[in-house]
Amino acid sequence: xxxxxxxxxxxxxxxxxxxxxxxxxxxxxxxxxxxxxxxxxxxxxxxxxxxxxxxxxxxxxxxxxxxxxxxxxxxxxxxxxxxxxxxxxxxxxxxxxxxxxxxxxxxxxxxxxxxxxxxxxxxxxxxxxxxxxxxxxxxxxxxxxxxxxxxxxxxxxxxxxxxxxxxxxxxxxxxxxxxxxxxxxxxxxxxxxxxxxxxxxxxxxxxxxxxxxxxxxxxxxxxxxxxxxxxxxxxxxxxxxxxxxxxxxxxxxxxxxxxxxxxxxxxxxxxxxxxxxxxxxxxxxxxxxxxxxxxxxxxxxxxxxxxxxxxxxxxxxxxxxxxxxxxxxxxxxxxxxxxxxxxxxxxxxxxxxxxxxxxxxxxxxxxxxxxxxxxxxxxx
Numbered sequence: 030x031x032x033x034x035x036x037x038x039x040x041x042x043x044x045x046x047x048x049x050x051x052x053x054x055x056x057x058x059x060x061x062x063x064x065x066x067x068x069x070x071x072x073x074x075x076x077x078x079x080x081x082x083x084x085x086x087x088x089x090x091x092x093x094x095x096x097x098x099x100x101x102x103x104x105x106x107x108x109x110x111x112x113x114x115x116x117x118x119x120x121x122x123x124x125x126x127x128x129x130x131x132x133x134x135x136x137x138x139x140x141x142x143x144x145x146x147x148x149x150x151x152x153x154x155x156x157x158x159x160x161x162x163x164x165x166x167x168x169x170x171x172x173x174x175x176x177x178x179x180x181x182x183x184x185x186x187x188x189x190x191x192x193x194x195x196x197x198x199x200x201x202x203x204x205x206x207x208x209x210x211x212x213x214x215x216x217x218x219x220x221x222x223x224x225x226x227x228x229x230x231x232x233x234x235x236x237x238x239x240x241x242x243x244x245x246x247x248x249x250x251x252x253x254x255x256x257x258x259x260x261x262x263x264x265x266x267x268x269x270x271x272x273x274x275x276x277x278x279x280x281x282x283x284x285x286x287x288x289x290x291x292x293x294x295x296x297x298x299x300x301x302x303x304x305x306x307x308x309x310x311x312x313x314x315x316x317x318x319x320x321x322x323x324x325x326x327x328x329x330x331x332x333x334x335x336x337x338x339x340x341x342x343x344x345x346x347x348x349x350x351x352x353x354x355x356x357x358x359x360x361x362x363x364x365x366x367x368x369x370x371x372x373x374x375x376x377x378x379x380x381x382x383x384x385x386x387x388x389x390x391x392x393x394x395x396x397x398x399x400x401x402x403x404x405x406x407x408x409x
Contacts, residue, residue, distance in 0.1 A: 036084030265386035284322035308335035
């Protein structure tokens with residue numbers, strides 16, 4: 030007796046399979062209620078036909094292993110599963126609802142096939158394994174496309190938000206600065222204006238970090254404009270600025286008399302401000318933050334050290350990852366102290382854009398040291 034093949038069964042029973050799947054899809058609210066029959070079946074038919082075609086083709090062990098991990102060969106740039114994920118995202122489906130559709134599609138096919146062979150007709154059970162691998166491949170493609178589109182949408186939203194906040198915030202900074210310089214108003218108003226100015230400047234830094242963060246995800250990375258300059262001058266300006274902002278802290282700064290290099294002065298100043306500022310925040314109150322600048326033949330090295338609590342090794346590995354917060358103690362307000370948690374990530378991106386490296390080490394004997402290595406010449 031001829032065996033019942035699952036691929037042939039799918040081709041011969043597309044309508045009842047699609048109807049069973051559509052009945053399930055209509056239970057997903059609210060998106061399914063806003064879609065007609067054609068939209069509900071948009072790519073399920075194409076996927077079923079692809080499954081049937083796959084079942085009819087021979088497959089070796091390597092191909093089987095790849096498909097089980099969602100790494101099977103692609104026949105076109107955008108598969109039906111990927112386009113289906115895009116349509117579901119636009120329709121408002123969550124990723125959980127998207128995954129549940131594949132579960133329903135799998136169940137519809139296997140349940141109807143089981144009923145068809147219940148009379149005792151011999152079957153090839155290997156088809157079930159092949160079918161499951163094909164569904165897993167489609168599911169992996171759908172989830173990957175869905176996740177990529179969500180991430181892109183989020184980054185685009187953050188980029189637009191950061192850009193649109195700049196103008197009103199600039200108005201606040203300008204207005205507060207104007208009031209601060211006035212001589213014909215009571216001192217209490219000048220004090221309020223000063224607080225507004227400082228708060229607005231902190232907000233401006235957050236917005237700039239946010240825009241830089243989205244640039245690394247939406248484009249080629251953080252742009253730099255490198256030119257010949259004195260790196261020592263930039264280091265000194267950042268150190269003096271932070272000494273003014275943290276008058277109660279001590280910064281021990283040592284550097285050669287002059288240090289010429291090719292770099293983007295505003296971007297490197299941003300990196301140094303972030304590194305030294307973090308060291309001042311997290312370092313032991315009684316110990317100075319050490320900033321050491323060394324001049325090499327091909328590279329400049331800036332080391333920023335603080336004697337704060339040891340960073341655990343498991344946290345150290347992900348310290349440059351975006352949005353990572355390191356909890357040094359349960360009593361520290363890290364929402365206030367680490368802001369968005371993307372400063373170190375941005376700093377590393379800036380350094381890498383210069384062709385350099387930013388590393389960190391934390392030991393009980395030497396404290397925590399961030400080391401910036403910058404080539405003297407771009408492309409060196």
